[in-house]
Amino acid sequence: MPSGVSSGFGSRREDRETALGILYAAETQGRENLEILNEQPVKSESYVYDLIEGIASKREEIDSLIESNAEEWRLERMPVVDRAVLRVAVLELINFPETSIATIINEAVELVGEYSTENSKRFVNGLLSQIADQVRS
Numbered sequence: 001m002p003s004g005v006s007s008g009f010g011s012r013r014e015d016r017e018t019a020l021g022i023l024y025a026a027e028t029q030g031r032e033n034l035e036i037l038n039e040q041p042v043k044s045e046s047y048v049y050d051l052i053e054g055i056a057s058k059r060e061e062i063d064s065l066i067e068s069n070a071e072e073w074r075l076e077r078m079p080v081v082d083r084a085v086l087r088v089a090v091l092e093l094i095n096f097p098e099t100s101i102a103t104i105i106n107e108a109v110e111l112v113g114e115y116s117t118e119n120s121k122r123f124v125n126g127l128l129s130q131i132a133d134q135v136r137s
Contacts, residue, residue, distance in 0.1 A: 012047055016088055016107055019051040023084035054091045062090045069130045081116040089128050093135045101132045
């Protein structure tokens, strides 16, 4: 089971934001998530590491959950930020049952609110609620 230890950057919120940055950089640069992660000052027992490693190992499952619940939205049509935030949140729903659904969804909505659009907030909130019902029921 992942350790859940903070990265040293600070709170889980900051760790999620760091993970978002790594996922965004990897996608926009056409590189692997783990390659970008290994360039960061992140400890291997940190929450950031747990998130990026978990997304790498469960990418197909995560993307399948997102696509099957995102009616009329293909994953590649979603903004890069939204995709990255959704991947982090879906992994947390799967791998971190000790973190409440409300916390995971609220953090995701705050991140897209800060880095994406107002429409993304509603989309991410609704999509994660559907996925949470499936994953945590």
